Amino acid sequence: MIMRILLGTLVLSIASQAAAQSPVRPVDQPRSVTMTLAEYNRMLDLAARAPAPPVAAPVAAVVSSADLKVTVDRESAKGVFTLAGQVLQSGISRVPLISGATLVDATAGGRPVPLVADGQTLHALINGPAPFAVMLEWGSPLVFRPGRGSFILPVPQAGAARATIDLPGEQADVRLSAGLITRRSVANGRTTIEATLDPGAATEVWWSMRDSAPVAAAKDVRALAEIMTLISLDEADARMVALIDVSVTQGELRTLTINLPRGYELQSVSGNTLEEFQPLEHEVVLTVGNPAARSHQFLVNLERSHQGGTFNFDTALVSLKEVQRERGEIAIEGVGTMDLTAAEQAGVHRIDVRELNTSLQALARLPVLSAFRYQRAIGSEPPSMQFGVKRFNDAGVLAAAADKATATTLITSEGRALTEVQLLMRNRSQPFLKVELPQGATIVSVDLAGRSAKPATGADGTRIPLMRAGLDSSRPYTVSFVYVHAGTPFLKKGDIDMALPKMDVPIGVVEWELFVPEQYSAKAIDGNMIDAKRFGGFSQPSYYGHVNNAPARLVPAFGVMPGQIRGKVADRSSAALPGVTVRIRIGSYQATAVTDANGDFTFSGVPAGEVVMTAELSGFATREANFGFDGSPKRVELDMEVGRLEETITVSGETPMVDKRARAVQMEPPSQNVVNLQARASGVLPIRVEVPRAGVSHQFVKPLVVGTEATVKLRYKRN
Numbered sequence: 001m002i003m004r005i006l007l008g009t010l011v012l013s014i015a016s017q018a019a020a021q022s023p024v025r026p027v028d029q030p031r032s033v034t035m036t037l038a039e040y041n042r043m044l045d046l047a048a049r050a051p052a053p054p055v056a057a058p059v060a061a062v063v064s065s066a067d068l069k070v071t072v073d074r075e076s077a078k079g080v081f082t083l084a085g086q087v088l089q090s091g092i093s094r095v096p097l098i099s100g101a102t103l104v105d106a107t108a109g110g111r112p113v114p115l116v117a118d119g120q121t122l123h124a125l126i127n128g129p130a131p132f133a134v135m136l137e138w139g140s141p142l143v144f145r146p147g148r149g150s151f152i153l154p155v156p157q158a159g160a161a162r163a164t165i166d167l168p169g170e171q172a173d174v175r176l177s178a179g180l181i182t183r184r185s186v187a188n189g190r191t192t193i194e195a196t197l198d199p200g201a202a203t204e205v206w207w208s209m210r211d212s213a214p215v216a217a218a219k220d221v222r223a224l225a226e227i228m229t230l231i232s233l234d235e236a237d238a239r240m241v242a243l244i245d246v247s248v249t250q251g252e253l254r255t256l257t258i259n260l261p262r263g264y265e266l267q268s269v270s271g272n273t274l275e276e277f278q279p280l281e282h283e284v285v286l287t288v289g290n291p292a293a294r295s296h297q298f299l300v301n302l303e304r305s306h307q308g309g310t311f312n313f314d315t316a317l318v319s320l321k322e323v324q325r326e327r328g329e330i331a332i333e334g335v336g337t338m339d340l341t342a343a344e345q346a347g348v349h350r351i352d353v354r355e356l357n358t359s360l361q362a363l364a365r366l367p368v369l370s371a372f373r374y375q376r377a378i379g380s381e382p383p384s385m386q387f388g389v390k391r392f393n394d395a396g397v398l399a400a401a402a403d404k405a406t407a408t409t410l411i412t413s414e415g416r417a418l419t420e421v422q423l424l425m426r427n428r429s430q431p432f433l434k435v436e437l438p439q440g441a442t443i444v445s446v447d448l449a450g451r452s453a454k455p456a457t458g459a460d461g462t463r464i465p466l467m468r469a470g471l472d473s474s475r476p477y478t479v480s481f482v483y484v485h486a487g488t489p490f491l492k493k494g495d496i497d498m499a500l501p502k503m504d505v506p507i508g509v510v511e512w513e514l515f516v517p518e519q520y521s522a523k524a525i526d527g528n529m530i531d532a533k534r535f536g537g538f539s540q541p542s543y544y545g546h547v548n549n550a551p552a553r554l555v556p557a558f559g560v561m562p563g564q565i566r567g568k569v570a571d572r573s574s575a576a577l578p579g580v581t582v583r584i585r586i587g588s589y590q591a592t593a594v595t596d597a598n599g600d601f602t603f604s605g606v607p608a609g610e611v612v613m614t615a616e617l618s619g620f621a622t623r624e625a626n627f628g629f630d631g632s633p634k635r636v637e638l639d640m641e642v643g644r645l646e647e648t649i650t651v652s653g654e655t656p657m658v659d660k661r662a663r664a665v666q667m668e669p670p671s672q673n674v675v676n677l678q679a680r681a682s683g684v685l686p687i688r689v690e691v692p693r694a695g696v697s698h699q700f701v702k703p704l705v706v707g708t709e710a711t712v713k714l715r716y717k718r719n
């Protein structure tokens with residue numbers, strides 16, 4: 001009885017304490033759940049199943065990123081690699097860090113990391129599962145070669161590997177054997193590059209350098225030289241070209257000093273192993289880029305003036321300093337008809353021109369008049385030549401000439417250039433025009449006096465036909481060709497060099513219009529062409545003709561040439577009408593042009609005869625004009641009236657807008673030549689070129705072009 005009382009008291013005490021700690025909950029009422037036997041059995045099966053084992057990680061650990069910071073001094077490269085990753089399995093795991101590297105230290109959170117070497121790969125022992133960050137201090141010696149320094153950068157097997165490399169000096173040519181350089185900067189006499197590397201691949205880093213490697217005691221340099229000299233006599237100038245072959249028999253040739261003859265002006269020095277040259281008063285010092293090479297070849301160009309006509313010509317020759325043996329050959333050529341009197345000098349002996357070295361024969365562009373051979377002893381004076389020249393006047397015989405060349409170039413944003421060249425030819429007997437196209441250019445169309453022609457390809461250039469059956473060559477006629485040139489795509493800003501083909505006929509004047517896409521602004525910074533605005537127009541008198549048997553003003557504009565008809569179409573209020581289709585018919589000859597934004601149109605290569613001209617535009621009445629054309633340049637002004645109400649007008653697109661308000665011209669509008677070339681590129685030429693439809697025209701002029709190419713260098717930037 002006492003036990004029951006104590007037990008009841010204890011139960012009441014516990015219940016009172018529980019009631020004091022938590023709120024009183026209502027007593028749950030008895031409940032029942034009804035289910036099918038199948039569901040009851042399924043619950044028993046699920047309760048009896050063993051729990052699934054935890055999923056194991058496929059690998060013990062991964063390295064997600066690697067950041068490499070490397071500093072290069074004169075003898076070694078040192079860096080700190082920061083590796084970040086995660087251990088995926090429980091316990092201690094072996095994490096591969098780097099292969100083929102020399103480590104100075106490895107730490108994680110300021111504490112040393114235990115490393116295990118397995119062949120060439122170093123592994124870190126890291127407890128997991130947990131993320132980790134390991135810092136490795138690495139070092140490697142530099143490898144020096146002539147003009148170059150390098151080292152091997154080990155790249156960890158990480159998901160992403162980035163490197164920042166700090167190099168001494170302002171190195172412009174830093175290269176990686178694998179990976180991509182994303183940024184370069186130069187500051188305080190050092191160069192810093194940022195790169196993304198290929199994970200797990202050892203990358204060689206090299207750069208051009210000078211005096212970075214320890215210099216061993218230099219051996220005495222011994223060399224042999226052969227100099228092939230070509231002297232070309234023009235009417236007022238003399239050109240000397242020296243081809244120098246140097247064979248090194250002992251030591252390494254780092255610099256070479258060339259003695260220049262007095263009175264000449266140095267034009268250029270080139271060579272396959274030439275790094276730089278420094279002209280002095282009477283000599284030029286060459287720096288060799290590969291001193292270990294045993295043979296070197298250089299080409300030196302010199303020029304000087306002379307009095308012309310009949311004169312005595314005295315000249316020294318190019319020679320080398322500090323060579324053990326020097327021998328050479330001399331060839332003399334002249335432009336035009338001349339009589340050359342050259343006697344043998346001390347140490348210089350005459351030879352037959354057929355005995356000349358093949359390299360010297362290849363340099364000559366004219367028949368060689370005299371040839372000599374010499375050998376100079378060590379310490380002796382350079383050889384010299386003395387000869388008399390008597391020039392005879394040439395007869396004025398010219399097979400063909402071009403009064404004018406009109407070039408139009410459309411430049412695309414991809415860097416491709418589509419160029420059309422129109423020539424007004426005067427031809428006596430020349431069957432072909434030799435054209436030297438820019439490298440990589442291809443001709444796509446040729447037109448000879450209004451008919452298509454086929455070009456021919458030779459070993460020294462492209463040939464454009466100048467004659468065909470039935471062509472009247474007693475009068476001027478037009479020859480045109482179109483070529484496409486794949487250039488370098490436009491960047492945000494930069495320079496672009498443009499050049500017209502070199503042609504073997506003299507040209508009175510070359511007019512060149514370059515059409516640049518509207519998203520770029522450009523200006524001419526170099527070249528031998530003259531801006532058309534500075535050159536000014538030709539002064540030509542105005543004259544009058546007849547249109548529809550009524551007097552009309554026909555005024556030649558700047559840029560016209562014989563066989564060309566230009567004009568303008570406007571409405572009754574003198575507002576320009578763009579988009580007008582203008583057609584002309586002269587017997588069986590027919591041609592079509594479309595007016596530009598200023599209402600202007602141009603026809604080139606039009607034969608003489610009675611011209612029937614029609615102008616058509618939706619919404620306006622058709623305009624017709626008749627007048628005689630004798631081949632002289634003409635300008636015709638047409639006006640059109642709005643169509644009558646009873647006329648049926650079908651508009652299938654957008655009618656060109658007529659702007660009657662005066663607008664300020666901010667830039668040079670494209671000429672009709674640009675509009676015509678855009679139309680030809682869209683539907684006539686057998687190529688696909690995405691020509692710009694809007695842009696800015698730059699016009700240039702060069703008078704009297706003989707045997708040279710017209711060049712323009714533009715500096716552009718994206719608007």
